[in-house]
Amino acid sequence: MVTGIRARMAGRGAAYLVLALGAVVFLLPFAWMVSTSLKSNAGALQYPPRFLPDGYHWGSFAAAWQALPFGTFLMNSVVITVLSVAGSVAFSTVSAYAFARLRARWRTAMFALLLGTMMIPGEIIIVPDFILFNHLRLVNTIWPIVWPYWFGNAFFVFLLRQFMLTIPRELDEAAHIDGAGHLRILFRVIVPQMKPAIATVTVFAFVGSWNNFIYPLIYLRDQSKYTMSLGLQLFASAQYITRYNQMMAIGLLMLAPVVVVFLIAQRSFVRGITLTGLGGR
Amino acid sequence: MGRSQREARWFYLLSTPWAIGFLVFGGGPIVASAVISLTNWPLLSSPHWVGLANYRQLLHDSTFWTALWNTLYFGAGSVALTLVCTFGLALLLNLNVRGLWFFRLVFYLPTVTSGIATALLWQLILNPDYGLLDRVLSLAGIPGPGWLASQDWAIPGLIIMSVWGAGNTTIIYLAGLQGVPRTLHDAAAVDGAGWRARFCHVTLPMMSPVIFFNTVTGFIGSLQAYALILIMTNGGPGNATMVLGLYVYREAFQYFNLGYASALAWVLLMLIVVITAVQFLIGRRVVHTEAARGGA
Numbered sequence: 343m344v345t346g347i348r349a350r351m352a353g354r355g356a357a358y359l360v361l362a363l364g365a366v367v368f369l370l371p372f373a374w375m376v377s378t379s380l381k382s383n384a385g386a387l388q389y390p391p392r393f394l395p396d397g398y399h400w401g402s403f404a405a406a407w408q409a410l411p412f413g414t415f416l417m418n419s420v421v422i423t424v425l426s427v428a429g430s431v432a433f434s435t436v437s438a439y440a441f442a443r444l445r446a447r448w449r450t451a452m453f454a455l456l457l458g459t460m461m462i463p464g465e466i467i468i469v470p471d472f473i474l475f476n477h478l479r480l481v482n483t484i485w486p487i488v489w490p491y492w493f494g495n496a497f498f499v500f501l502l503r504q505f506m507l508t509i510p511r512e513l514d515e516a517a518h519i520d521g522a523g524h525l526r527i528l529f530r531v532i533v534p535q536m537k538p539a540i541a542t543v544t545v546f547a548f549v550g551s552w553n554n555f556i557y558p559l560i561y562l563r564d565q566s567k568y569t570m571s572l573g574l575q576l577f578a579s580a581q582y583i584t585r586y587n588q589m590m591a592i593g594l595l596m597l598a599p600v601v602v603v604f605l606i607a608q609r610s611f612v613r614g615i616t617l618t619g620l621g622g623r
Numbered sequence: 624m625g626r627s628q629r630e631a632r633w634f635y636l637l638s639t640p641w642a643i644g645f646l647v648f649g650g651g652p653i654v655a656s657a658v659i660s661l662t663n664w665p666l667l668s669s670p671h672w673v674g675l676a677n678y679r680q681l682l683h684d685s686t687f688w689t690a691l692w693n694t695l696y697f698g699a700g701s702v703a704l705t706l707v708c709t710f711g712l713a714l715l716l717n718l719n720v721r722g723l724w725f726f727r728l729v730f731y732l733p734t735v736t737s738g739i740a741t742a743l744l745w746q747l748i749l750n751p752d753y754g755l756l757d758r759v760l761s762l763a764g765i766p767g768p769g770w771l772a773s774q775d776w777a778i779p780g781l782i783i784m785s786v787w788g789a790g791n792t793t794i795i796y797l798a799g800l801q802g803v804p805r806t807l808h809d810a811a812a813v814d815g816a817g818w819r820a821r822f823c824h825v826t827l828p829m830m831s832p833v834i835f836f837n838t839v840t841g842f843i844g845s846l847q848a849y850a851l852i853l854i855m856t857n858g859g860p861g862n863a864t865m866v867l868g869l870y871v872y873r874e875a876f877q878y879f880n881l882g883y884a885s886a887l888a889w890v891l892l893m894l895i896v897v898i899t900a901v902q903f904l905i906g907r908r909v910v911h912t913e914a915a916r917g918g919a
Contacts, residue, residue, distance in 0.1 A: 364726075372732070389752055390761070436640060444633050463892055464847060465887075470651070473881065524637070555739050575739055593743055593744060597741075601732070604736075615795055616798040
């Protein structure tokens with residue numbers, strides 16, 4: 343008996359040890375990023391590299407920020423992200439309501455198409471859409487970047503639909519008997535109960551849109567329209583290539599909003615992953 | 624007009640945003656891409672019908688074969704290493720550890736920060752001269768392979784990075800493990816099953832649908848990953864990290880061969896479909912379907 347308990351305790355200890363080691367491995371890249379951003383120009387290029395910075399050189403943040411018009415890039419990113427998030431939440435909720443609550447002849451077939459589009463590689467879509475938006479003279483505008491979030495996100499529609507299916511129908515039936523139309527039922531009855539799922543879509547759309555790189559790269563031409571992603575890419579290529587400290591400083595500034603949102607809303611992330619990840623389980 | 628008819632009208636009205644999306648950003652582009660792949664279409668001029676010439680050209684294009692191999696290598700390596708690491712972490716997290724929220728946060732953080740900032744970070748970590756990974760290895764007395772500068776080690780380096788960014792699979796495994804009824808474990812323990820037997824005969828069968836799900840979606844994701852590779856290596860050194868997605872991007876937006884790029888994209892789509900289908904065929908034998916509880 344005693345040996346059993348002792349073995350169990352040893353087992354638990356080993357588990358904590360491995361987990362702690364895992365946590366260190368996962369956090370080490372971030373620690374390295376912070377450390378590098380604080381190094382001096384010379385310290386960042388020291389060979390062999392050192393783990394700790396050679397002092398606290400906060401100046402690399404300001405120097406990097408001023409090397410390119412990052413204020414403009416930040417504004418552009420904010421505009422694109424706000425539009426993308428607002429549109430994807432609004433339109434996905436409306437479509438999800440249709441798929442969750444309204445019966446129609448083609449609903450099953452359309453839902454199958456919706457599921458099918460979730461596995462289409464983006465590589466198939468970028469060329470025809472580039473031709474289309476080039477034709478519509480929308481290259482070098484934000485719309486080809488924003489619209490896929492408004493209309494194109496099958497994943498969000500699916501996630502919201504799955505959540506709506508868990509909401510009992512009694513309340514919408516009651517509202518219907520009281521004479522409420524579908525829009526009223528959706529916004530007055532369903533949406534108030536959907537807050538967790540809507541929060542999940544909001545944070546996913548925020549992170550996806552903020553980190554988006556390929557679409558801005560394809561569509562934005564003028565430097566004055568660049569997003570943070572493109573600004574960082576511009577900084578990393580060309581003349582600033584060896585200023586690792588400044589590169590990491592800008593990278594940290596770009597990560598900051600995502601990390602803050604993640605810390606505030608981590609439950610929403612976990613819920614979203616498990617809700618769609620486990621499907622029917 | 625009856626209630627069901629009105630309901631159907633509302634369905635089509637409210638599903639319009641998705642339907643527009645399907646036509647412009649989903650199904651429509653697939654059809655368009657198939658047609659474009661049968662043309663020679665340099666951007667800025669008009670397309671020429673060439674039939675299957677783009678596909679015939681693929682067969683003699685050594686870059687294509689390299690990209691195909693690299694795509695499979697990266698995909699399989701990333702899925703396999705992710706499976707082992709994340710399932711292992713989830714098993715440990717399922718031991719009722721304290722500070723679960725902290726570990727979940729740490730393991731998931733790299734997934735949300737995935738983008739150009741972390742790509743540049745890993746470019747630095749995998750740098751042969753100033754890199755963290757070689758530095759850590761040298762502390763253990765192992766000479767670092769130089770990672771992104773090496774033809775042989777660039778893809779393994781990218782695979783390591785992909786595992787770092789795959790925290791969402793850990794969370795899915797953990798949620799799955801938490802759904803395995805304790806009573807099954809207890810019953811097996813009463814019957815004298817040790818932890819190894821319980822793992823093989825209780826945990827694995829019960830978890831097989833979740834493992835299957837993560838493997839299928841993991842392949843779908845990793846076969847089309849190229850944004851980070853574009854930033855970090857742009858396919859180099861040589862063509863050592865050229866993957867199909869990157870080749871599509873390069874043909875389309877650097878060489879402006881829209882027809883050839885579309886043919887490449889179609890090969891990628893077919894690759895994903897075939898690999899997914901093969902997994903479903905294998906899955907039907909291996910996945911423990913009685914474990915699929917509850918409704919759809």
